[in-house]
Amino acid sequence: MSKIGVFICHCGENISATVDVVRVAEAAGKLEGVEFSTDYKYMCSDPGQTLIKQMIKEKGLTGVIVAACSPRMHEPTFRKACSSAGLNPYMCEMSNLREHCSWVHDKSEATTQKAIDLVRTLVGKVKYNKPLYSIKVPVTKTALVIGGGIAGIQSSLDIANAGHQVVLVEKDPSIGGHMSQLSETFPTLDCSQCILTPRMVEVAQHPNIKLLTYAELEKLEGFIGNFKATIRKKAKSIDEDLCTGCGTCITKCPTKKIPSEFNTGLGKRTAIYVPFPQAVPNKPVIDKENCLYYKNGKCKICEKVCPTGAIRFDQEDELVELEVGAVVVATGFDVMEPSKFSEYGYGKYKDVITGLQFERLASASGPTLGEIRRPSDGKIPEKIVFVACAGSRDPSKGKPYCSKICCMYTAKHAMLYQHKVHHGESTIFYMDIRSAGKNYEEFVRRAIVEDDVKYIRGRVSKVYEENGKLIVKGVDTLLNAKPVEIQADMVVLATAAVANSGAEELAQKMHISYDAYNFFSEAHPKLKPVETNTAGIFLAGACQAPKDIPETVSQASGAAAKVAILFSQDELSREPVVAVVNRSAPPLYSTCVGCFMCATACPYQAIGEELITNRKGEVIKRVAKVNPGLCQGCGTCVAFCRSKSIDIDGYSNEQMYSEVMALLND
Amino acid sequence: MKELIQKAASLLETNVVQVVIGYGKGSADRTRAIFSTTAADCEQLIFDSRCIQNLAVYLTKAEIKKMGKPAIVAPLPVLRSILQLAAENQITDDSLVVLGVSPESELIEFESLAAIETYLATKQIAIEEKYQTTIKAIKAMPVSERFAYWVKELEPCFKCYACRAACPLCYCTRCTVENNQPQWISVASHSLGNLEWHIMRAMHLAGRCTDCEACYNACPMGIPIYLLTKSMLQDVSENFGTYGPSLHRDNTLSSFNPDDKESFIR
Numbered sequence: 001m002s003k004i005g006v007f008i009c010h011c012g013e014n015i016s017a018t019v020d021v022v023r024v025a026e027a028a029g030k031l032e033g034v035e036f037s038t039d040y041k042y043m044c045s046d047p048g049q050t051l052i053k054q055m056i057k058e059k060g061l062t063g064v065i066v067a068a069c070s071p072r073m074h075e076p077t078f079r080k081a082c083s084s085a086g087l088n089p090y091m092c093e094m095s096n097l098r099e100h101c102s103w104v105h106d107k108s109e110a111t112t113q114k115a116i117d118l119v120r121t122l123v124g125k126v127k128y129n130k131p132l133y134s135i136k137v138p139v140t141k142t143a144l145v146i147g148g149g150i151a152g153i154q155s156s157l158d159i160a161n162a163g164h165q166v167v168l169v170e171k172d173p174s175i176g177g178h179m180s181q182l183s184e185t186f187p188t189l190d191c192s193q194c195i196l197t198p199r200m201v202e203v204a205q206h207p208n209i210k211l212l213t214y215a216e217l218e219k220l221e222g223f224i225g226n227f228k229a230t231i232r233k234k235a236k237s238i239d240e241d242l243c244t245g246c247g248t249c250i251t252k253c254p255t256k257k258i259p260s261e262f263n264t265g266l267g268k269r270t271a272i273y274v275p276f277p278q279a280v281p282n283k284p285v286i287d288k289e290n291c292l293y294y295k296n297g298k299c300k301i302c303e304k305v306c307p308t309g310a311i312r313f314d315q316e317d318e319l320v321e322l323e324v325g326a327v328v329v330a331t332g333f334d335v336m337e338p339s340k341f342s343e344y345g346y347g348k349y350k351d352v353i354t355g356l357q358f359e360r361l362a363s364a365s366g367p368t369l370g371e372i373r374r375p376s377d378g379k380i381p382e383k384i385v386f387v388a389c390a391g392s393r394d395p396s397k398g399k400p401y402c403s404k405i406c407c408m409y410t411a412k413h414a415m416l417y418q419h420k421v422h423h424g425e426s427t428i429f430y431m432d433i434r435s436a437g438k439n440y441e442e443f444v445r446r447a448i449v450e451d452d453v454k455y456i457r458g459r460v461s462k463v464y465e466e467n468g469k470l471i472v473k474g475v476d477t478l479l480n481a482k483p484v485e486i487q488a489d490m491v492v493l494a495t496a497a498v499a500n501s502g503a504e505e506l507a508q509k510m511h512i513s514y515d516a517y518n519f520f521s522e523a524h525p526k527l528k529p530v531e532t533n534t535a536g537i538f539l540a541g542a543c544q545a546p547k548d549i550p551e552t553v554s555q556a557s558g559a560a561a562k563v564a565i566l567f568s569q570d571e572l573s574r575e576p577v578v579a580v581v582n583r584s585a586p587p588l589y590s591t592c593v594g595c596f597m598c599a600t601a602c603p604y605q606a607i608g609e610e611l612i613t614n615r616k617g618e619v620i621k622r623v624a625k626v627n628p629g630l631c632q633g634c635g636t637c638v639a640f641c642r643s644k645s646i647d648i649d650g651y652s653n654e655q656m657y658s659e660v661m662a663l664l665n666d
Numbered sequence: 667m668k669e670l671i672q673k674a675a676s677l678l679e680t681n682v683v684q685v686v687i688g689y690g691k692g693s694a695d696r697t698r699a700i701f702s703t704t705a706a707d708c709e710q711l712i713f714d715s716r717c718i719q720n721l722a723v724y725l726t727k728a729e730i731k732k733m734g735k736p737a738i739v740a741p742l743p744v745l746r747s748i749l750q751l752a753a754e755n756q757i758t759d760d761s762l763v764v765l766g767v768s769p770e771s772e773l774i775e776f777e778s779l780a781a782i783e784t785y786l787a788t789k790q791i792a793i794e795e796k797y798q799t800t801i802k803a804i805k806a807m808p809v810s811e812r813f814a815y816w817v818k819e820l821e822p823c824f825k826c827y828a829c830r831a832a833c834p835l836c837y838c839t840r841c842t843v844e845n846n847q848p849q850w851i852s853v854a855s856h857s858l859g860n861l862e863w864h865i866m867r868a869m870h871l872a873g874r875c876t877d878c879e880a881c882y883n884a885c886p887m888g889i890p891i892y893l894l895t896k897s898m899l900q901d902v903s904e905n906f907g908t909y910g911p912s913l914h915r916d917n918t919l920s921s922f923n924p925d926d927k928e929s930f931i932r
Contacts, residue, residue, distance in 0.1 A: 584840075591840040595754040601920035622755075640920060642870045643838040644845045657848030 002127045003035035005061040006119060007052060008097070009043035009068035015097050018107040019115045024067065024097075027116045031123050035059050044074050052078065053085035061087065063126040067095040067119050088131035090576070090650055095122045117663060124662025128655045132576040137629045139225035140325035141567045142167065146217055146506075149177020150549060151330035151541025151556040153199050158560030159328075160208035164567050167322055168203065169231055170213045172261075174279035175200055177332055181262060183362035183370070185549060186412045187443035193278060193365065200280040214285055218319060220327065220510045221605070223630040224536030225572050229322045235315040237272075237286035242310035245282040249302035249311070250274065258290045260367075264357045266375060267367035272302050276365060286311075326536050326563045329520060330556065331506060333542035336391040336399065336496040344387065344493055345463045350376040351470060352463060352491045354390075355409055362416045372420050374490045381424065381489030384417055385472045386410045387460050388430040391496030399496045401517065404546045406494035407434045411444045413492060414453040427454040427486055429474050437548070456484060463491055497546035511605065512537055519545050530559040534604075535632075538562050577650040578631040579606075579638060581624050592623035592645040598637035599624060606630035607637060667713045669773045670739065673765060675705035677737050683763050684734025687724050689717040699724060701733065713739065713767055719832070720880040722747035726756050726837035737763035742789060743878035745782050747834040750876050750911035752779045756837060783913055791877050791910055793896050801897045817857050820864055822887040825855040829867065829891055832884035835874050842866060868894035873902050873918040876911055 006028040010016035021039040029037035036059050042048050043066050055061055064087065066078045071094040079089035095118045105111040141164050145156045148170030156168045168175070180200075182192035203209055212231060219230040253270035260269040262276050269275075271291040272284045292299035293313060303311040335356050338346040346352045351374045353361075364370040374381050388410050392403040407430070414426040433455070435441045447453040458475040465471070469487040476482045499518035500506075507514040512532040513521040520543050523531040530538050540556040541547060547555070566572070581592050589612045599607040610625035626637070626646070638646045638653070647653055674686040688711045690700030697716045701724075702708045722744045724730045740748060745766055751757050759778050766774035766785070776782050793801075804812060827843075830836045843851045843863060851866055852859035867881075868891075875895040882892040903909040906918050 588839055591838070591845075593756075593838050595756065597754065597917060597920060600917045642842065643840050644842050644850075645840075653850070654848055657850065 002033035002063055003059060003061050004033050004063040004065060004123055004126055005052070005055050005059065006031075006034055006037035006065045006067065006123070007043050007048075008037070008039040008119070009048070009066065010039065010041045011068055011098055011102075012042065015068070015102040015115075018102040018105060018111050019097060020112040021115075023112055024115045024119060028065075028067075028119045028123070031120060033127050034123060035061060043068050044077055049077070049081040052081050056082065056085040056087050062091065063129055064092040065095055065119065065122050065126055066092070067097045067115070067122075069098040070094075070096050088133075090132040091126070091129050093122055093126055093129070095119050117666075120666075121659045121663040125655045125659040128652065128658050129650070132649050135574040135576050135578065135628045137223075137225050137572040137574060139567060139569060139572055140227075140323045141165065142322070142324045143326045143328060143563050143567075144169065144227070144229050144322060144324040145328045145330060147177070147330035147332055147541070147543065148172075148175030148203075148211075148213070149330060149332045149541060149552075150179040150196065150199070151332065151543075151552045152177070152328070153196075153203055154553050154556035155328045155330055155540050155560045155563075156203055156209050157199065157206065158557050159563050159567075160206045162560070162564040162567070164208065164564065166206075166209045167231075167324065168209055168211050169215050169217060170211070171216045172275065173214050173236070173273075173285045174275050174281070175203060175211070175213065176276070176278075176280070178356070179549060180276065180278070181264070181356065181363070182359050183364070183366070184412065184416060186408045187437070187439040189412070189415070191364075193363075197278045197280075200278070204280045211281070212320070213281060215320075217506065217509060223604075223606075223627070224534075225325045225566070226629060227324045227327060227536065229324055229327070231320045231322060233318040233320055235288075235312075235317050236283075237288070237291075237312055237315050238284060239310045239312050240281070240283055242308045243283045243306075244308060244310075245274075245284075246307065247274070247284075248305050248307065250284055252301050252305045254299065254301060255290055255292055258287065263360045263367050264354070266353075266357055266360050278365075286313075326538065326566050327510065328538045328540050328556075328559045328563060329506075329510065329512070329532070329543055330540040330559075331500055331503065331543040333497045333546060334500050336397075336498045338390065338493050338495050340397060341390060341493065343462050344390065344460065344491065345465070345470070346493060349463070349465055349470060349491075350374075351381070351489065352493065355406065355413065355492060355494045358413050358492045359409075362413070362420070370420075372417055372424075379489070380421055382421075383425045383486065383488045384414070384427070384490045384492060385460070385470070385486055385488040386414055386426065386428040386492045386494065387472075388428060388494045389459075389496075390493035391498075392494075393431060394496075397496070399498065399517065401546075402434065403494075403497040404434070405497060405548045407432075408437070408440060408443070408548065410492075410494045411435075411447040411453070415447045415451050418447075418451040418453065425454070427456060427488075429456050429458055429460050429472075431457070431459065437550070458484065497542065499543070503543065510534065510537060511603070519543065530555055530562055536566065574629070575633070576628075577633040577648060578628045579626045579633065579635070579646050579648050581610075581626060582645050582647065589621050590623045590645060591643050592621075592641075593643060594622045594624065595642075596624055597642075598640050598646060601636050601640040603634065603636065604630050604632050606632070667711065667771070667773075670713060670765060670767070671708050671711050673773060673775075674702060674711060674737060674739075675708040677763060678702065678708065679705050682735075683737040685730070686711070686737045686739070686765075687721050687730070688739035688765075689713055689719070689721070701730070703733065711739070713741075713771060717741065718879075718883055720744055720747055720834050720878045722751060722834035723832060723837075723880065725751060725762065725834070735762065737765055739765050739767060741767045742769060742786075743876065743880075744834075745786060746791070746876035746911055747878060749779065749782050749786060749913065750835060750874060751837075753911055753913055753917070754835075754874075779913060783911075786910065791899070793877070793900060797893070797896050798900070801893060801900065804893065805897070816861065816864075819889060820860040821857065823855055823860045823864070823889055824887070825853065825859070825863065826886065828884040828886060829881035832880040833871075834878070834880065835871060835876075836867075842870075864891060864894060867891075868898055871895050872898045873906075875899055 008021045008025045025037045025039040082092040083089040143159045145152045145168045156166045160166045215233045218232040222228045255271040259265040260267040272286045288294045360366040391397045435444045458477045460474040462473045472486045474484045503518040538559040540559040541552040606627045611619045612621040677683045686702040689697045690710045692698035764776045851862045
């Protein structure tokens with residue numbers, strides 16, 4: 001027979017102002033199985049908790065119901081209190097009288113009646129509660145960081161400096177990401193590479209970091225603390241141990257006209273190449289698609305000239321299996337393919353370029369060695385028009401969101417241009433200037449006041465070429481929508497930041513959720529910004545949403561801290577609210593018939609098989625088995641099982657039925 | 667069906683299988699399932715238009731499993747059930763020999779379950795027009811009228827569970843209706859109990875039923891329960907694309923496909 005204690009909380013006045021708490025306590029006291037019931041001003045206060053502990057001891061309570069706020073708030077508080085009084089914490093449940101009742105209804109008889117109903121249904125459930133014990137899972141203290149941009153670099157360094165092993169996987173031949181492509185950074189105008197490359201070198205030299213470049217995640221299995229990752233190391237066609245990075249092969253490679261990805265197509269590279277001079281590792285890879293030998297079977301010049309004999313044409317992709325305890329996803333972003341903007345003439349006119357291309361033009365390591373020269377004829381442009389929100393905040397282009405970084409980098413671009421071309425004229429068409437951030441607004445002001453950048457509030461309707469000039473037609477909405485026409489030498493589009501093309505596939509491989517724009521979803525927009533819905537997988541940087549460098553670095557360190565917290569324990573304790581496949585007496589052993597439909601329905605890949613054997617080790621039956629380390633207790637399998645052979649501990653069919661019946665049988 | 671008898675007999679003689687599940691003469695003009703364990707037994711095998719029972723139902727029965735590896739006479743509906751059973755991990759390539767019978771009554775030997783899938787790809791399940799019309803008419807009824815229709819149709823049911831016994835996909839060792847802790851589905855054969863039972867059965871077959879009509883053929887009261895499963899089949903097909911058992915396609919109702927229309931939640 002149950003001896004349940006019911007504690008009705010006033011929550012100050014939050015509940016008692018609309019619910020007659022004294023009557024709820026009285027009604028609860030009359031229910032079958034309830035030994036004791038009372039109301040109290042603040043159950044979560046120290047005296048409130050002491051009252052629960054005292055009653056457990058005095059009345060020998062076998063179950064506790066605290067009817068108060070949401071269990072999200074105080075369930076751990078009350079379960080701990082019960083536990084310290086010797087009651088299994090899972091015998092304690094909360095009825096949400098605040099969010100589910102007092103906050104959403106006016107003071108009335110019906111409101112009090114609803115509160116009574118809520119308590120009564122939970123009494124029905126708690127009668128069937130059983131003691132549960134937390135699940136222990138071991139932790140592999142190695143982190144996998146996917147993506148070697150500034151986010152991945154920062155996360156890797158932080159985790160490695162906390163004393164844990166890190167495997168950093170980068171799909172390109174070098175780490176560095178988009179930050180390595182930038183010229184200067186706002187709002188300080190310090191050189192991007194100058195601040196980034198020391199970090200890149202630190203990654204390469206760190207004893208706790210294993211760097212896998214030109215590699216991608218192939219498969220991720222397992223669960224928090226115990227992931228198994230398969231990494232595809234793409235064939236670089238060189239022996240990295242022998243290669244000294246002397247670069248002779250690069251100078252001799254006859255295929256020299258491949259558009260350089262690093263220089264956003266504005267420069268050229270060879271088929272055997274290092275993406276940029278400060279690359280880490282500074283060893284070349286052969287681009288199989290463009291290499292003459294791979295295409296025609298002839299050439300091999302690099303092999304002939306290599307002083308250490310490091311070229312390996314027969315190298316194949318290699319699959320590496322890694323055991324890791326946590327994953328940080330830092331795969332970054334891409335810029336929107338601007339060919340969508342036929343009105344701006346991108347792709348049609350060589351001198352209409354993207355912001356990222358402008359970064360390369362302004363960069364000392366870029367194709368023009370830092371001089372702003374237009375791509376068509378190499379002349380220094382006298383007039384540049386910058387178009388902000390090219391794609392962003394534009395539902396018709398499918399990107400209703402603000403890309404966040406464009407206002408700032410456009411101001412920076414105009415500023416850099418003014419610094420380099422003193423007589424030049426720069427005009428920015430903008431929708432709003434969004435410069436929230438430390439020293440950001442001051443930076444934009446500086447562009448306007450000190451560097452004479454002209455800001456026109458309005459959109460550009462069309463860009464076309466006439467007599468060697470790019471005619472930019474727009475509107476100035478601050479001047480009664482006056483049409484504006486500018487004859488420019490170059491147009492720079494601040495194209496929207498978008499998710500990487502492979503983001504969706506990667507998310508599916510890892511079983512993490514993503515939003516409508518393929519940015520990865522955080523577990524909670526405010527309180528869990530670096531966690532994903534899959535325990536043990538964390539997010540850093542622009543793969544979650546467009547971000548600037550300071551924000552990316554902060555989030556990367558945040559993700560690293562989460563990993564370090566996870567790795568600070570040898571074992572993980574997990575809520576025992578997991579699905580369990582039943583066992584029954586012979587000859588059935590379990591009512592599970594092994595159709596494994598549950599496994600197809602499980603969103604967490606938590607269901608495998610188990611062979612029930614007799615004492616001789618002979619297989620009697622093949623049934624489903626839920627891995628408690630992976631199971632998130634969602635209950636999909638329970639609903640899907642036709643023979644009702646699966647139950648969730650803490651939310652069993654018996655408990656649910658009793659709860660529903662308590663509600664119906666008033 | 668000399669060919670069938672010869673093949674069945676040789677399978678038993680060479681001990682490739684230990685039992686042949688096939689059709690034999692029943693009482694009056696009916697046929698029934700027979701289980702041949704010797705070559706001589708096979709002489710009783712028949713196959714004609716009266717053979718409408720779905721023999722696949724025996725593949726999962728413990729009593730039959732005990733007899734050893736079976737060969738099974740399999741016209742189209744049985745083939746479909748076999749494929750669905752395979753998709754549900756109840757049978758494997760090694761666990762049986764399939765003696766397929768084409769609609770033209772020719773013996774077809776299948777190398778593997780995958781071969782059955784290839785064969786069935788040309789024989790898609792199609793719901794006859796007359797049933798489609800009935801289903802449409804029922805769906806067009808106002809809710810109260812539809813409810814009354816089903817209460818009336820299901821009224822004769824006395825819960826003999828013949829529909830369940832005849833269905834090759836009702837192979838659970840403990841049916842939900844027999845789960846009494848808690849008793850979600852009422853066992854009584856009053857209106858509510860009957861509704862609960864038939865709704866539950868239809869839901870459990872959603873996305874799985876291969877439209878063999880064995881349940882209807884078994885029903886002693888002639889209740890048109892096939893309308894429920896056929897309607898469900900139509901819904902699944904309309905909402906999730908082509909329907910039919912498959913070894914490689916994910917189970918319809920538990921898997922996600924980016925192309926799903928999902929019109930029901932939009």
